[in-house]
Amino acid sequence: MQSKKKDxxxxxxxxxxxxxxxxxxxxxxxxxxxxxxxxxxxxxWVYDWNDGIGDSIMGLxxxxxxxxxxxxxxxxxxxxxxxxEGDTRFRRIxxxxxxxxxxxxxxxxxxxxxxxxxxxxxxxxxxxxxxxxNRPDGEPYDAxxxxxxxxxxxxxxxxxxxxxxxxxxxxxxxxIVPQAGHxxxxxxxxxxxxxxxxxxxxWQDLPGLLAALIQSWPSAAPAPHFxxxxxxxxxxxxLAAIPAGFVDRHCTVRLDLPNLAEAAREIxxxxxxxxxxGGLMHLAAALGKPGVALFVEIxxxxxxxxxxxxxxxxxAEAMADIPQAEIVAAFLAAVHRxxxxxxxxxxx
Numbered sequence: 102m103q104s105k106k107k108d109x110x111x112x113x114x115x116x117x118x119x120x121x122x123x124x125x126x127x128x129x130x131x132x133x134x135x136x137x138x139x140x141x142x143x144x145x146w147v148y149d150w151n152d153g154i155g156d157s158i159m160g161l162x163x164x165x166x167x168x169x170x171x172x173x174x175x176x177x178x179x180x181x182x183x184x185x186e187g188d189t190r191f192r193r194i195x196x197x198x199x200x201x202x203x204x205x206x207x208x209x210x211x212x213x214x215x216x217x218x219x220x221x222x223x224x225x226x227x228x229x230x231x232x233x234x235n236r237p238d239g240e241p242y243d244a245x246x247x248x249x250x251x252x253x254x255x256x257x258x259x260x261x262x263x264x265x266x267x268x269x270x271x272x273x274x275x276x277i278v279p280q281a282g283h284x285x286x287x288x289x290x291x292x293x294x295x296x297x298x299x300x301x302x303x304w305q306d307l308p309g310l311l312a313a314l315i316q317s318w319p320s321a322a323p324a325p326h327f328x329x330x331x332x333x334x335x336x337x338x339x340l341a342a343i344p345a346g347f348v349d350r351h352c353t354v355r356l357d358l359p360n361l362a363e364a365a366r367e368i369x370x371x372x373x374x375x376x377x378x379g380g381l382m383h384l385a386a387a388l389g390k391p392g393v394a395l396f397v398e399i400x401x402x403x404x405x406x407x408x409x410x411x412x413x414x415x416x417a418e419a420m421a422d423i424p425q426a427e428i429v430a431a432f433l434a435a436v437h438r439x440x441x442x443x444x445x446x447x448x449x
Contacts, residue, residue, distance in 0.1 A: 156381030187272025282323030287376025289336030
């Protein structure tokens with residue numbers, strides 16, 4: 102099985118040496134600090150690393166751990182800026198660093214690279230800065246959220262807090278009420294030219310799974326209706342595998358939406374989520390949707406906090422290794438949990 106292409110160790114060492122040399126040549130080495138000074142009042146967080154939807158949602162989750170008296174602006178030059186517009190923690194959001202004011206006390210770079218060093222030197226040459234995605238003392242962490250909570254504690258010299266769950270801006274989905282029985286189903290999310298992605302995210306028998314859910318659905322619950330969400334050729338291929346008659350009777354097709362904010366709104370309109378690890382899954386997790394998330398190769402505890410309503414199912418090799426019956430059982434268990442919690446909340 103193929104995997105992601107990674108730089109060799111000599112290549113990583115050479116890149117690190119080049120970054121260090123550039124820091125010295127630009128004079129920024131003397132601006133870099135390991136702790137944010139206590140007098141700092143205004144921070145610009147420059148998120149300029151194209152890690153994907155999920156990494157952006159998770160990577161920005163520690164914003165709520167920053168001291169409340171500090172103003173934080175976000176410059177997200179690469180990534181889903183629309184998911185954070187109107188956020189309660191970011192005062193302002195910029196898409197280009199040229200638009201940002203010049204008078205910040207401190208610059209927080211998401212990661213350190215040649216481009217980010219030059220950008221820092223060009224726009225904020227005198228401000229102190231630190232790197233967010235920098236493992237403290239090279240310590241290993243078992244989960245992403247474990248790492249970021251320790252990193253924030255190190256930056257502010259504060260006690261380690263419980264991890265903050267990933268959230269998008271509440272303004273994105275404000276006023277949207279989930280529809281009972283509606284299930285957001287993530288299609289696509291894989292690159293047909295990359296075998297490892299296809300094995301991680303390719304549905305083997307999506308029509309059979311959806312039909313099995315309908316057949317096993319509890320009679321007391323609102324009838325299931327599938328909202329198919331995804332983008333690109335891989336999503337279209339997944340859609341083509343579902344019989345047209347089934348789609349007409351049981352589905353709403355919402356492929357190739359104009360932006361991620363609209364995808365978030367579609368997921369928010371649903372009561373449940375079903376899909377593989379990917380950007381849409383991270384949106385569902387950030388919105389607190391119950392359902393089932395399928396993980397292959399990557400351990401689910403790396404990306405999901407234990408109290409997230411999504412039930413993770415894991416396979417080491419391929420999505421096809423997760424039995425359909427196991428997916429159906431886990432999903433129906435989530436439906437029963439929601440029904441039970443609703444009954445309790447409605448009791449006098």
